[in-house]
Amino acid sequence: MKEKIIKYFQQDIALAVISGLKKGVDCEFSKVTVRPFTSGDTVKYQFEYTVKAQVKHKNVSSDDLVDEITLLMENYFTQCMVYGKENDFHINCFNGKVKAKTMPPSKKVSIKAHNKKKEYILNEGEDIDFLIYLGVMTKEGKVVKAKYNKFRQINKYLELLKTSLDILPKDKPLKIVDFGCGKAYLTFALYYYVVKILGRQADITGLDLKEDVIDYCNKVAKDLNYTSLEFQKGDIKDYDRTQDVDMVIMLHACDNATDEGIVQSLRFNAKIIIAVPCCQHEFFKQIGNENLQPMLQFGILKERFSALATDSLRAQILKALGFDVSVMEFIDTEHTPKNIAIRAIRNGGFNSKEYASYAAFRDYLNLTPYIERRLREENILK
Numbered sequence: 001m002k003e004k005i006i007k008y009f010q011q012d013i014a015l016a017v018i019s020g021l022k023k024g025v026d027c028e029f030s031k032v033t034v035r036p037f038t039s040g041d042t043v044k045y046q047f048e049y050t051v052k053a054q055v056k057h058k059n060v061s062s063d064d065l066v067d068e069i070t071l072l073m074e075n076y077f078t079q080c081m082v083y084g085k086e087n088d089f090h091i092n093c094f095n096g097k098v099k100a101k102t103m104p105p106s107k108k109v110s111i112k113a114h115n116k117k118k119e120y121i122l123n124e125g126e127d128i129d130f131l132i133y134l135g136v137m138t139k140e141g142k143v144v145k146a147k148y149n150k151f152r153q154i155n156k157y158l159e160l161l162k163t164s165l166d167i168l169p170k171d172k173p174l175k176i177v178d179f180g181c182g183k184a185y186l187t188f189a190l191y192y193y194v195v196k197i198l199g200r201q202a203d204i205t206g207l208d209l210k211e212d213v214i215d216y217c218n219k220v221a222k223d224l225n226y227t228s229l230e231f232q233k234g235d236i237k238d239y240d241r242t243q244d245v246d247m248v249i250m251l252h253a254c255d256n257a258t259d260e261g262i263v264q265s266l267r268f269n270a271k272i273i274i275a276v277p278c279c280q281h282e283f284f285k286q287i288g289n290e291n292l293q294p295m296l297q298f299g300i301l302k303e304r305f306s307a308l309a310t311d312s313l314r315a316q317i318l319k320a321l322g323f324d325v326s327v328m329e330f331i332d333t334e335h336t337p338k339n340i341a342i343r344a345i346r347n348g349g350f351n352s353k354e355y356a357s358y359a360a361f362r363d364y365l366n367l368t369p370y371i372e373r374r375l376r377e378e379n380i381l382k
Contacts, residue, residue, distance in 0.1 A: 008082050176248075263375060
C-alpha cells in the first residue's frame, strides 16, 4: 500500500486528516491529524491522535512520514484528506485498494517553527500571587532558577487537570478534595486556575497528616484571600464527607494510601479521580509466577514490575467500576521517578468484562490486592 500512498505526499503539505475507523477494529484513537513543523533546519511532522476527550502527540521525520500513514491506513482507517501546496487529495482505502479524488489546493502551506518558547498555563512574567508568596517567582514575575522544576511541575499538573475540569457541571460550585496535599503548591495552583483563571466557584479541601503543614497552608490561604480553600489535618481512611465530591486528587500518596484514597473517592461518588502513586511496596513479597522467574529473580526488576502491576490493577479495577481510565506521564522522569498519573472519569456502572480482565491478571500474578479487600469491606465491590 505504501507505493500507492506515497505519490500523494510528493509535495509540501499543510495538513493531513486521517479518519473513518474500519469496522470491527479495536483502536483507542478515533482520528489522527498530521501537521508539518520545522525543528532546526529540518521539517518534521506532528501526529495528533484524538483519544476521547484528549489528544496524544508523536513526532516523526520526513523519511518516516509515509510509513506512519501507511501503517494507520492499512490497520485502522479508511480515509485520508491531504491538503497540499499543489493539490488536495481525498484518499479512500477499502480492502487494500486505494482510490483518490484530486481537488485544487484549499489551504496555504506555512510550515511553522516548533522550537519556540513553550507556552504554559501559568507563564513567567505574570503576576501570580501564590507563586510569589511561595517563593517560586520573584515580585517581578521571574521564575526563581532553583524553583524552575517546581514551576514546570505545577504547569504539567494544570495541563492534566484542564481537560478533566471541562466535563464537570458549570451550574454549581465544584467540590474538590486533595488527599495528602503536603505543602500544597499544587493545591494552591488548582485554586488559582479554577477560581482566578476559569472564574468558577469551587470548594477545595486539602488533607494532610502534619499539623504544622496544615497550619501553614491555612495561613497562606488566608493571606492570599483564597476564601473557599481550606486545609484539614487527618488520615485519608478516616476522612468522611457526606456530600458528593466532583474530583479527588492524590499526588504521591505513599503505598496503600493511594488505595485508601481511591476507596474514599468511590464512597464520595467522585466523578473524577486523579492519582500519582508513590512507593508501591505491597506486591513485592506477593508476586509470583514461575514463567516470570527470569525477571523476578532480580530484585530491582521485581520491584519495578511490582509497582507497574500495582498501578495496572488499580487502573483496571476502576475500569471495572465504570470509569474511563487513562495512564500518562505526569512529569519528566529527570525530575521525579514517581511520574505515572492515573486519571479516571466516571462513565457508567459495573463492567463484568473489565472485572474479568482484572481478575485474570491478579490471579496470573498470585496477588491479593489491598484495594480489592477494602472495596469489598465498603460494599463498593460485591
